[in-house]
Amino acid sequence: xxxxTILSIETSCDETACSIVRNGHELLSNIVVSQxxxxxxxxxxxxxxxxxxxxxxxxxVIEEALHETxxxxxxxxxxxxxEGPGLIGALLVGINAAKAFSFAHDLPLIPVHHIAGHIYxxxxxEELTFPLMALIVSGGHTELIYMKDHLSFExxxxxxxxxxxEAYDKVARVIGLPYPGGPHIDRLSxxxxxxxxxxxxxxxxxxxxxSFSGLKSAVINSLHNHKQKxxxxxxxDVAASFQYSVVDVLTNKTMQAVEEYEVKELIxxxxxxxxSGLRARFEQLTRMQHxxxxxxxxxxxxxxxxxxxAAAYQLYLKxxxxxxxxxxxxxxxx
Ligand code: KG4
Ligand code: ZN
Numbered sequence: 001x002x003x004x005t006i007l008s009i010e011t012s013c014d015e016t017a018c019s020i021v022r023n024g025h026e027l028l029s030n031i032v033v034s035q036x037x038x039x040x041x042x043x044x045x046x047x048x049x050x051x052x053x054x055x056x057x058x059x060x061v062i063e064e065a066l067h068e069t070x071x072x073x074x075x076x077x078x079x080x081x082x083e084g085p086g087l088i089g090a091l092l093v094g095i096n097a098a099k100a101f102s103f104a105h106d107l108p109l110i111p112v113h114h115i116a117g118h119i120y121x122x123x124x125x126e127e128l129t130f131p132l133m134a135l136i137v138s139g140g141h142t143e144l145i146y147m148k149d150h151l152s153f154e155x156x157x158x159x160x161x162x163x164x165x166e167a168y169d170k171v172a173r174v175i176g177l178p179y180p181g182g183p184h185i186d187r188l189s190x191x192x193x194x195x196x197x198x199x200x201x202x203x204x205x206x207x208x209x210x211s212f213s214g215l216k217s218a219v220i221n222s223l224h225n226h227k228q229k230x231x232x233x234x235x236x237d238v239a240a241s242f243q244y245s246v247v248d249v250l251t252n253k254t255m256q257a258v259e260e261y262e263v264k265e266l267i268x269x270x271x272x273x274x275x276s277g278l279r280a281r282f283e284q285l286t287r288m289q290h291x292x293x294x295x296x297x298x299x300x301x302x303x304x305x306x307x308x309x310a311a312a313y314q315l316y317l318k319x320x321x322x323x324x325x326x327x328x329x330x331x332x333x334x
Pocket of ligand 1: 013137138139140141164165166168169180181182183186271272275276
Protein backbone atom coordinates (compact mmCIF):
# COMPACT_ATOMS: atom_id res chain seq x y z
CA UNK A 1 0.00 0.00 0.00
CA UNK A 2 1.48 3.26 -1.16
CA UNK A 3 1.44 6.31 1.12
CA UNK A 4 -0.81 9.10 -0.09
CA THR A 5 0.43 12.62 0.60
CA ILE A 6 -1.94 15.51 0.00
CA LEU A 7 -1.34 19.25 0.08
CA SER A 8 -4.53 21.01 1.16
CA ILE A 9 -5.66 24.63 1.12
CA GLU A 10 -8.41 26.35 3.11
CA THR A 11 -9.46 30.00 2.62
CA SER A 12 -13.23 29.96 3.18
CA CYS A 13 -13.33 32.66 5.85
CA ASP A 14 -10.61 34.53 7.72
CA GLU A 15 -7.77 32.00 8.00
CA THR A 16 -5.32 31.42 5.15
CA ALA A 17 -4.22 27.84 5.66
CA CYS A 18 -2.16 25.14 3.99
CA SER A 19 -1.29 21.72 5.30
CA ILE A 20 0.33 18.49 4.23
CA VAL A 21 -1.30 15.31 5.50
CA ARG A 22 -0.31 11.72 4.78
CA ASN A 23 -2.91 8.95 4.58
CA GLY A 24 -5.62 11.17 6.03
CA HIS A 25 -4.24 11.30 9.55
CA GLU A 26 -0.48 11.85 9.64
CA LEU A 27 0.11 15.58 9.97
CA LEU A 28 3.35 16.67 8.27
CA SER A 29 2.77 20.42 8.40
CA ASN A 30 -0.04 22.77 9.30
CA ILE A 31 0.27 26.50 8.56
CA VAL A 32 -2.54 28.87 9.56
CA VAL A 33 -2.38 32.64 9.14
CA SER A 34 -5.23 34.29 11.02
CA GLN A 35 -6.67 37.64 9.95
CA UNK A 36 -8.57 38.24 13.17
CA UNK A 37 -6.57 41.33 14.13
CA UNK A 38 -7.55 43.03 10.85
CA UNK A 39 -11.25 42.29 11.24
CA UNK A 40 -11.46 43.17 14.94
CA UNK A 41 -11.89 46.89 14.40
CA UNK A 42 -14.90 46.22 12.17
CA UNK A 43 -16.50 43.94 14.76
CA UNK A 44 -16.68 41.02 12.33
CA UNK A 45 -15.22 39.55 9.17
CA UNK A 46 -15.33 41.96 6.21
CA UNK A 47 -15.42 39.80 3.06
CA UNK A 48 -13.43 42.12 0.80
CA UNK A 49 -10.75 42.59 3.46
CA UNK A 50 -10.59 38.81 3.88
CA UNK A 51 -10.05 38.22 0.14
CA UNK A 52 -7.24 40.74 0.01
CA UNK A 53 -5.46 39.19 2.96
CA UNK A 54 -5.77 35.72 1.42
CA UNK A 55 -4.11 37.03 -1.76
CA UNK A 56 -1.26 38.45 0.32
CA UNK A 57 -0.67 35.27 2.31
CA UNK A 58 -1.56 32.31 0.09
CA UNK A 59 1.77 31.83 -1.70
CA UNK A 60 3.69 32.12 1.54
CA VAL A 61 1.57 29.56 3.43
CA ILE A 62 1.91 27.03 0.61
CA GLU A 63 5.68 27.51 0.47
CA GLU A 64 5.92 27.29 4.24
CA ALA A 65 3.83 24.11 4.43
CA LEU A 66 6.13 22.44 1.90
CA HIS A 67 9.30 23.86 3.42
CA GLU A 68 8.49 22.51 6.90
CA THR A 69 8.24 18.98 5.56
CA UNK A 70 11.26 19.15 3.28
CA UNK A 71 9.04 17.72 0.53
CA UNK A 72 8.69 19.04 -3.00
CA UNK A 73 5.70 18.92 -5.32
CA UNK A 74 7.10 15.67 -6.77
CA UNK A 75 6.46 13.96 -3.44
CA UNK A 76 2.77 14.82 -3.47
CA UNK A 77 -0.14 12.73 -4.75
CA UNK A 78 -2.86 15.37 -4.91
CA UNK A 79 -3.93 18.92 -4.09
CA UNK A 80 -7.14 19.51 -2.12
CA UNK A 81 -9.05 22.71 -1.57
CA UNK A 82 -12.19 23.90 0.20
CA GLU A 83 -14.78 24.56 -2.52
CA GLY A 84 -17.46 25.87 -0.17
CA PRO A 85 -19.46 26.96 1.68
CA GLY A 86 -17.77 30.21 2.61
CA LEU A 87 -17.15 33.77 1.46
CA ILE A 88 -17.02 33.52 -2.29
CA GLY A 89 -14.13 35.93 -2.85
CA ALA A 90 -12.15 34.25 -0.09
CA LEU A 91 -12.81 30.74 -1.44
CA LEU A 92 -11.71 31.76 -4.93
CA VAL A 93 -8.24 32.74 -3.73
CA GLY A 94 -7.61 29.25 -2.37
CA ILE A 95 -9.27 27.57 -5.33
CA ASN A 96 -7.18 29.46 -7.87
CA ALA A 97 -3.98 28.74 -5.97
CA ALA A 98 -4.91 25.05 -5.82
CA LYS A 99 -5.71 24.96 -9.54
CA ALA A 100 -2.42 26.62 -10.42
CA PHE A 101 -0.49 24.19 -8.22
CA SER A 102 -2.33 21.19 -9.61
CA PHE A 103 -1.80 22.32 -13.20
CA ALA A 104 1.86 23.21 -12.72
CA HIS A 105 2.74 19.91 -11.06
CA ASP A 106 0.27 17.68 -12.84
CA LEU A 107 -1.51 16.60 -9.66
CA PRO A 108 -5.17 15.63 -9.29
CA LEU A 109 -7.37 18.33 -7.74
CA ILE A 110 -9.80 17.37 -4.96
CA PRO A 111 -12.70 19.66 -3.99
CA VAL A 112 -13.63 19.39 -0.29
CA HIS A 113 -16.76 20.54 1.50
CA HIS A 114 -15.83 22.74 4.46
CA ILE A 115 -18.12 20.89 6.88
CA ALA A 116 -16.74 17.51 5.80
CA GLY A 117 -13.38 18.99 6.81
CA HIS A 118 -14.66 19.96 10.26
CA ILE A 119 -15.88 16.40 10.83
CA TYR A 120 -12.73 14.74 9.48
CA UNK A 121 -10.61 16.95 11.77
CA UNK A 122 -11.28 14.21 14.27
CA UNK A 123 -9.47 11.71 12.05
CA UNK A 124 -6.20 13.57 12.68
CA UNK A 125 -6.40 12.17 16.20
CA GLU A 126 -8.21 8.84 15.83
CA GLU A 127 -9.98 6.75 13.21
CA LEU A 128 -13.64 7.64 12.73
CA THR A 129 -15.98 4.87 13.89
CA PHE A 130 -19.38 4.55 12.22
CA PRO A 131 -22.23 5.18 12.55
CA LEU A 132 -21.64 8.56 14.15
CA MET A 133 -23.36 11.85 14.85
CA ALA A 134 -21.47 15.12 14.36
CA LEU A 135 -22.45 18.53 15.70
CA ILE A 136 -20.66 21.34 13.87
CA VAL A 137 -20.82 24.65 15.71
CA SER A 138 -18.89 27.68 14.48
CA GLY A 139 -19.27 31.30 13.45
CA GLY A 140 -20.81 30.23 10.16
CA HIS A 141 -22.37 26.84 10.91
CA THR A 142 -24.70 24.96 13.19
CA GLU A 143 -25.31 21.53 11.74
CA LEU A 144 -26.20 18.13 13.03
CA ILE A 145 -24.95 15.43 10.67
CA TYR A 146 -25.47 11.68 10.70
CA MET A 147 -22.84 9.51 9.01
CA LYS A 148 -23.28 5.80 8.49
CA ASP A 149 -19.99 5.47 6.65
CA HIS A 150 -17.12 7.46 5.18
CA LEU A 151 -18.32 10.38 3.02
CA SER A 152 -21.97 9.61 3.72
CA PHE A 153 -23.39 12.81 5.19
CA GLU A 154 -27.01 13.21 6.17
CA UNK A 155 -27.79 16.69 7.47
CA UNK A 156 -30.58 16.02 9.97
CA UNK A 157 -30.68 19.53 11.43
CA UNK A 158 -29.30 23.00 10.82
CA UNK A 159 -29.86 26.58 11.89
CA UNK A 160 -32.74 28.46 10.33
CA UNK A 161 -31.18 31.83 11.09
CA UNK A 162 -27.97 32.69 12.96
CA UNK A 163 -25.14 30.24 13.46
CA UNK A 164 -24.45 29.71 17.13
CA UNK A 165 -21.03 31.42 17.02
CA GLU A 166 -22.63 34.34 15.21
CA ALA A 167 -25.21 34.67 18.01
CA TYR A 168 -22.36 34.64 20.55
CA ASP A 169 -20.51 37.34 18.63
CA LYS A 170 -23.60 39.56 18.25
CA VAL A 171 -24.57 39.32 21.91
CA ALA A 172 -20.97 40.03 22.89
CA ARG A 173 -20.96 43.12 20.72
CA VAL A 174 -24.06 44.49 22.46
CA ILE A 175 -22.44 43.90 25.83
CA GLY A 176 -19.39 45.77 24.53
CA LEU A 177 -16.95 42.87 24.34
CA PRO A 178 -14.33 42.61 21.56
CA TYR A 179 -14.68 40.41 18.46
CA PRO A 180 -14.85 37.44 18.41
CA GLY A 181 -17.02 37.53 21.49
CA GLY A 182 -17.60 33.82 22.09
CA PRO A 183 -14.61 33.24 24.36
CA HIS A 184 -15.39 36.43 26.33
CA ILE A 185 -19.00 35.42 26.98
CA ASP A 186 -17.81 31.96 27.93
CA ARG A 187 -15.39 33.45 30.47
CA LEU A 188 -17.99 35.87 31.93
CA SER A 189 -20.63 33.17 32.14
CA UNK A 190 -18.55 31.14 34.57
CA UNK A 191 -19.00 33.90 37.16
CA UNK A 192 -22.74 34.38 36.56
CA UNK A 193 -26.06 32.62 37.09
CA UNK A 194 -29.02 31.83 34.85
CA UNK A 195 -31.21 34.57 36.33
CA UNK A 196 -32.81 35.77 33.08
CA UNK A 197 -34.17 32.45 31.91
CA UNK A 198 -34.05 33.41 28.22
CA UNK A 199 -36.15 31.38 25.75
CA UNK A 200 -35.03 27.97 24.48
CA UNK A 201 -36.12 27.48 20.87
CA UNK A 202 -36.86 23.81 20.28
CA UNK A 203 -39.05 24.45 17.20
CA UNK A 204 -41.57 21.75 16.15
CA UNK A 205 -41.53 18.47 18.01
CA UNK A 206 -39.08 16.07 16.40
CA UNK A 207 -37.19 18.78 14.50
CA UNK A 208 -33.43 18.84 14.80
CA UNK A 209 -33.22 22.34 13.33
CA UNK A 210 -31.95 25.24 15.42
CA SER A 211 -32.86 28.90 15.76
CA PHE A 212 -30.85 31.43 17.73
CA SER A 213 -32.14 34.77 16.48
CA GLY A 214 -35.01 34.83 19.00
CA LEU A 215 -32.60 34.25 21.85
CA LYS A 216 -30.28 36.93 20.51
CA SER A 217 -33.17 39.43 20.33
CA ALA A 218 -34.34 38.50 23.83
CA VAL A 219 -30.88 39.26 25.21
CA ILE A 220 -30.59 42.53 23.32
CA ASN A 221 -34.11 43.66 24.34
CA SER A 222 -33.53 42.88 27.94
CA LEU A 223 -30.27 44.87 27.92
CA HIS A 224 -32.08 47.84 26.33
CA ASN A 225 -34.94 47.65 28.83
CA HIS A 226 -32.58 47.72 31.74
CA LYS A 227 -30.74 50.68 30.26
CA GLN A 228 -33.95 52.61 29.60
CA LYS A 229 -35.04 52.16 33.19
CA UNK A 230 -31.61 53.23 34.35
CA UNK A 231 -31.04 49.82 35.93
CA UNK A 232 -27.67 48.14 36.27
CA UNK A 233 -27.33 44.89 34.36
CA UNK A 234 -25.20 42.13 35.70
CA UNK A 235 -23.27 41.20 32.58
CA UNK A 236 -22.05 37.97 34.12
CA ASP A 237 -25.64 36.86 34.62
CA VAL A 238 -26.58 37.92 31.08
CA ALA A 239 -23.67 35.89 29.72
CA ALA A 240 -24.48 32.89 31.90
CA SER A 241 -28.20 33.01 31.03
CA PHE A 242 -27.44 33.23 27.31
CA GLN A 243 -24.97 30.36 27.51
CA TYR A 244 -27.33 28.13 29.50
CA SER A 245 -30.01 28.62 26.86
CA VAL A 246 -27.60 27.77 24.02
CA VAL A 247 -26.13 24.76 25.80
CA ASP A 248 -29.55 23.40 26.76
CA VAL A 249 -30.81 23.46 23.18
CA LEU A 250 -27.62 22.17 21.54
CA THR A 251 -27.14 19.30 23.97
CA ASN A 252 -30.80 18.26 24.23
CA LYS A 253 -31.30 18.11 20.47
CA THR A 254 -27.99 16.38 19.86
CA MET A 255 -28.54 13.72 22.53
CA GLN A 256 -32.05 13.13 21.21
CA ALA A 257 -30.59 12.55 17.74
CA VAL A 258 -27.93 10.24 19.16
CA GLU A 259 -30.67 8.17 20.73
CA GLU A 260 -33.00 8.12 17.73
CA TYR A 261 -30.23 7.20 15.27
CA GLU A 262 -28.75 4.70 17.73
CA VAL A 263 -25.17 5.89 17.42
CA LYS A 264 -22.45 5.36 20.00
CA GLU A 265 -20.03 7.95 18.64
CA LEU A 266 -20.50 11.72 18.89
CA ILE A 267 -18.15 14.32 17.37
CA UNK A 268 -18.35 18.01 18.29
CA UNK A 269 -16.34 20.36 16.07
CA UNK A 270 -16.06 23.99 14.96
CA UNK A 271 -14.86 26.99 16.97
CA UNK A 272 -17.74 26.87 19.48
CA UNK A 273 -16.61 23.35 20.50
CA UNK A 274 -14.12 25.31 22.63
CA UNK A 275 -17.01 26.47 24.84
CA SER A 276 -16.51 25.30 28.40
CA GLY A 277 -20.21 25.02 29.24
CA LEU A 278 -20.96 23.02 26.11
CA ARG A 279 -18.05 20.65 26.68
CA ALA A 280 -18.89 20.08 30.33
CA ARG A 281 -22.54 19.28 29.59
CA PHE A 282 -21.70 16.96 26.70
CA GLU A 283 -19.10 15.19 28.83
CA GLN A 284 -21.65 14.64 31.56
CA LEU A 285 -24.47 13.48 29.26
CA THR A 286 -22.35 11.15 27.15
CA ARG A 287 -20.82 9.58 30.25
CA MET A 288 -24.28 8.88 31.65
CA GLN A 289 -25.50 7.37 28.39
CA HIS A 290 -22.31 5.47 27.50
CA UNK A 291 -21.64 7.40 24.31
CA UNK A 292 -18.08 8.02 23.11
CA UNK A 293 -17.51 11.77 22.84
CA UNK A 294 -14.84 13.10 20.47
CA UNK A 295 -13.80 16.76 20.45
CA UNK A 296 -10.70 17.47 18.36
CA UNK A 297 -7.95 19.60 19.82
CA UNK A 298 -8.87 23.27 19.52
CA UNK A 299 -6.41 24.03 16.70
CA UNK A 300 -8.22 21.39 14.60
CA UNK A 301 -11.68 22.66 15.66
CA UNK A 302 -11.17 26.17 14.30
CA UNK A 303 -10.59 26.61 10.58
CA UNK A 304 -7.43 24.92 9.30
CA UNK A 305 -6.25 23.05 6.20
CA UNK A 306 -5.26 19.82 7.95
CA UNK A 307 -8.93 18.90 8.33
CA UNK A 308 -9.38 19.47 4.59
CA UNK A 309 -6.45 17.13 3.93
CA ALA A 310 -7.95 14.51 6.25
CA ALA A 311 -11.28 14.55 4.36
CA ALA A 312 -9.49 14.72 1.00
CA TYR A 313 -7.80 11.39 1.63
CA GLN A 314 -11.15 9.59 1.61
CA LEU A 315 -12.12 11.45 -1.56
CA TYR A 316 -8.78 10.48 -3.11
CA LEU A 317 -9.49 6.80 -2.46
CA LYS A 318 -12.76 7.23 -4.34
CA UNK A 319 -11.00 9.20 -7.11
CA UNK A 320 -13.29 12.12 -6.53
CA UNK A 321 -11.30 14.57 -8.64
CA UNK A 322 -12.30 17.77 -10.39
CA UNK A 323 -11.07 19.73 -13.41
CA UNK A 324 -9.72 23.24 -13.72
CA UNK A 325 -13.27 24.54 -14.13
CA UNK A 326 -13.81 24.17 -10.35
CA UNK A 327 -15.68 27.18 -8.99
CA UNK A 328 -16.25 28.45 -5.45
CA UNK A 329 -19.75 27.89 -4.14
CA UNK A 330 -21.43 29.55 -1.22
CA UNK A 331 -24.43 27.23 -1.05
CA UNK A 332 -23.41 23.69 -1.59
CA UNK A 333 -24.79 20.43 -0.31
CA UNK A 334 -22.47 18.24 1.64
O1 KG4 B 1 -14.65 27.60 13.57
P1 KG4 B 1 -14.34 29.04 13.80
O2 KG4 B 1 -12.94 29.40 14.24
O3 KG4 B 1 -14.58 29.87 12.52
C1 KG4 B 1 -15.71 29.73 11.73
O4 KG4 B 1 -16.70 30.43 12.05
O5 KG4 B 1 -15.68 28.93 10.77
O6 KG4 B 1 -15.40 29.56 14.86
C2 KG4 B 1 -15.35 30.89 15.34
C3 KG4 B 1 -16.54 31.11 16.24
C4 KG4 B 1 -16.72 32.56 16.65
O7 KG4 B 1 -18.07 32.90 16.49
C5 KG4 B 1 -16.30 32.55 18.12
O8 KG4 B 1 -16.96 33.55 18.88
C6 KG4 B 1 -16.74 31.16 18.54
O9 KG4 B 1 -16.39 30.33 17.45
N1 KG4 B 1 -16.07 30.71 19.76
C7 KG4 B 1 -16.70 30.46 20.93
C8 KG4 B 1 -15.70 30.09 21.86
N2 KG4 B 1 -14.50 30.09 21.22
C9 KG4 B 1 -14.74 30.47 19.93
N3 KG4 B 1 -17.99 30.55 21.24
C10 KG4 B 1 -18.34 30.23 22.50
N4 KG4 B 1 -17.45 29.88 23.45
C11 KG4 B 1 -16.14 29.79 23.19
N5 KG4 B 1 -15.27 29.42 24.14
ZN1 ZN C 1 -15.26 26.47 9.71
